[in-house]
Amino acid sequence: MKTPLTLALEETLYAYCREKGEVVVEEVVMPDDLGIVDTLSLRLLPDDSYEWRCFELKVSKGDFRSPAKLSFVGHYNYFVLPEALYLQVAEEIPEHIGVLVYHGYANPEEHSTPGYLVSGKKARYQELQVNERALLYHLITSQAREVGKAKQTERGLRVFATDQLYKELKRRQPEYDLYGGGVNYYDRFLADTQDQATEALKEELTAYQEAYQDLLLRLEEGE
Structure with a gap:
């Protein structure tokens, strides 16, 4: 380096x-x-x-x-x-x-x-x-x-394969400060990915809840 x-x-x-x-x-x-x-x-x-x-x-x-x-x-x-x-x-x-x-x-x-x-x-x-x-x-x-x-x-x-990006991000350990400022891009990537996954799950859960409530409403109306 x-x-x-x-x-x-x-x-x-x-x-x-x-x-x-x-x-x-x-x-x-x-x-x-x-x-x-x-x-x-x-x-x-x-x-x-x-x-x-x-x-x-x-x-x-x-x-x-x-x-x-x-x-x-x-x-x-x-x-x-x-x-x-x-x-x-x-x-x-x-x-x-x-x-x-x-x-x-x-x-x-x-x-x-x-x-x-x-x-x-x-x-x-x-x-x-x-x-x-x-x-x-x-x-x-x-x-x-x-x-x-x-x-x-x-x-x-988009020009890089997923495995290339993962290997490059993983290589950047905490002591490797690419641009200064103490930022670890591997950790930040993982945190961002986890946040995105959490938000996606929340949206999916909300959709299931709405569908469940809609189903209950239809069943009640059918009765």
């Missing part, structure tokens, strides 16, 4: 790349089994060639030093780090890898993103490490995945 800080970095980086006119998408599987890059951006240059940038987002020393594969296959490659972490690991960053330093806004609700990025270290150009056509295909595939998610969200719950 992504931490709030990771999500803040991701959102800020996405806006940063879009402002520069780049195509950008998160979590792109690299060709040739070279891992998954956190964020990949593509820029079309004046000579109609492509410029690729790979970004790895890290929020802690443990995260930074993780043995997980770093997919730095682009022309320019960067770490995106909170300022405090950058100061701690600056000496461990390879010379050709750039750094974008994240600063959170004191009042993020007043801004379009949770924070902003400044260049802490420039990235050096390197030749693309994978086949460009394959990389382009993987970018398009990841964009299609995100479009699919957006379409499902827009269409609502």
Whole structure:
């Protein structure tokens, strides 16, 4: 599960790349089994060639030093780090890898993103490490995945099977606060379902009582 800080970095980086006119998408599987890059951006240059940038987002020393594969296959490659972490690991960053330093806004609700990025270290150009056509295909595939998610969200719950919804709701334990505010959606779903079932039973009972009274009335009239 992504931490709030990771999500803040991701959102800020996405806006940063879009402002520069780049195509950008998160979590792109690299060709040739070279891992998954956190964020990949593509820029079309004046000579109609492509410029690729790979970004790895890290929020802690443990995260930074993780043995997980770093997919730095682009022309320019960067770490995106909170300022405090950058100061701690600056000496461990390879010379050709750039750094974008994240600063959170004191009042993020007043801004379009949770924070902003400044260049802490420039990235050096390197030749693309994978086949460009394959990389382009993987970018398009990841964009299609995100479009699919957006379409499902827009269409609502009807696109999901009942068992999928149940498993997802059950997964959200009390300590898993999806949107903040201490709301447990699994418990709320169960409570709402029970309330609906109770109301349905009340309506059914009322209908039976009315039918019973009607039957008694007819029997009395028949007598």
